[in-house]
Amino acid sequence: MKQFLLTALLTLTCVSGVNASGLKSLESFVKTVKTGQADFTQVVTSPAREGQVPKVKTSSGQFEFSRPNRFRFDYVxxxxxxxxxxxxxxxxxxxDLNQVTARKQAAVLGSTPAALIASAADVQALQADFVLTDAPEKDGLQWVLATPRSKDGQLQSVRVGFRATGDAAAASSTLEVLEILDSFGQRSVLTFRQMKLNPPLAVTAFAFKPPIGADLIRQ
Structure with missing residues (x-):
């Protein structure tokens, strides 16, 4: 599960019209939201083995990002x-393990959900790594389906759900749910709350120094 957390990196809010499609909401988000903060809850469901019920694990914490290429998940x-x-x-x-793993960011992110919030400047850039399509509305949300073009990674698909808010005079859409499906059939659903758009964030918020005494593994 802890390895799977590295793929669970997509969030937050964007402004667009109430009648906009999920793709238009995503495009507006990528263009206009440069920083963000939110609380999140993550529910990971593993495929059920024969004769057993699926295993479900729930975690929660805080998330923030600063475009381009900086983000932070604090699981509590x-x-x-x-x-x-x-x-x-x-x-x-x-x-718990008193362990820090360090990887070169450019080699790790690639076709991951993090690219949707932290890397690309526009939807056209995202389309180099993802096939993006509007998905049918469900649960009152407008959805985008993102499928990695590369078939070599662990990510199978990402669905992003936006909820229309406001009225005709002040319409907006909030990215509310992120669903991640990996190649092993494990599903992660992240739900975001108390979102803040474009808050001022210090560069130091994304600095990290391994604690003294922690085992450091570089990959």
Whole structure:
């Protein structure tokens, strides 16, 4: 599950018309939202083995990002874990194991959900790595389906759900749900709350220094 968290990196809000499609909402988000903060809940469901019920694990924490290429996930329940992308390195700090894993960010992100919020300047750039299509409305949300063009990674698909808010005079759409399906059939659903658009964020918010005494693994 902890390895799977590295693929669960997409969020936040965008402004667009109430009648806009999911693709238009995504395009507006990529263009206009440069920084963001939100609380999140993540529910990971593993495929059921024969004769058994699926395993479900729930976690929660805070998320923030600064375009381009910087983001931070702070998991606080049920275990403490931090994922930080500082623009050069992707850091994973597992407090329970007292272990830090460092990877070159450019080699790790690729066709991951993080590219949708932290890398591309527009939807055309995203289309180099993803096939993007409007999906049918469901649960009152407008959806975008993002399918990686590369078939070599662990990510099978991402669905992003936007909820129309406001009235005709002040219409907007909020990106509310992120659904990630990996190649092993494991599904992760992230729901975001208390979102803030374009808040001022210090560069130091995305700095990470391995704690003294922690095992450091570079990959």
């Amino acid at each position: 329940k049920p275990f403490v874990q931090t994922i930080v992308a500082d623009g050069q390195t992707l850091w994973l700090h597992d407090v």
